[in-house]
Amino acid sequence: MAASKRYWLFKTEPDTYSVDDLARDGATFWDGVRNYQARNMLRDDVAVGDGVLLYHSSTKPMAVVALCEVVEAGSPDPTQFDAGDPHYDAGADPAAPRWYGVRIALGERLPRPVTLAEIKAEAVLADMTLVQRGSRLSIQPVTAAEWRRIVALGRRRA
DNA sequence: GCCAACGTTGGC
DNA sequence: GCCAACGTTGGC
Numbered sequence: 001m002a003a004s005k006r007y008w009l010f011k012t013e014p015d016t017y018s019v020d021d022l023a024r025d026g027a028t029f030w031d032g033v034r035n036y037q038a039r040n041m042l043r044d045d046v047a048v049g050d051g052v053l054l055y056h057s058s059t060k061p062m063a064v065v066a067l068c069e070v071v072e073a074g075s076p077d078p079t080q081f082d083a084g085d086p087h088y089d090a091g092a093d094p095a096a097p098r099w100y101g102v103r104i105a106l107g108e109r110l111p112r113p114v115t116l117a118e119i120k121a122e123a124v125l126a127d128m129t130l131v132q133r134g135s136r137l138s139i140q141p142v143t144a145a146e147w148r149r150i151v152a153l154g155r156r157r158a
Numbered sequence: 159g160c161c162a163a164c165g166t167t168g169g170c
Numbered sequence: 171g172c173c174a175a176c177g178t179t180g181g182c
Binding site: 011013057058062116135136138 | 178179180181
Binding site: 035036037133134135136 | 162163164165
């Protein structure tokens, strides 16, 4: 029996990779994550069919901008072995890769981006990792209820 | 641009 | 194994 669908939030700085880039690409391998906690989720927990909230950080406005879907589960991130890549890791061993990524496809852009300020104002969303003090994780689990609320907010008429 | 919070590194 | 120093993240 298949595990039930799970939900995630992926952070990205739009200057580096934005929803526009994803719209252009259709799907992309989510590489460059260099944090062990996030790595573990990408390698072990994120599964095909899971939902991903795409979040733009360090920009104005900071917001969840799109819904995505995982189309390929965790596999070694090739950039760790590429000396020319900014995410190159000299200590990574091809026989035992250190960093992983997944492939995601754009599902839908939210008609109305759900801003960080809006998320903070929602009691239902108060437990999201995103709004915890000092939280810097770029890959975060999201509950089904949180997902539903974000989707509802993002589709609501202005 | 600032700086608090965090994760990692390295000396001991 | 501790912990200070450092580099990075990311909201403000």
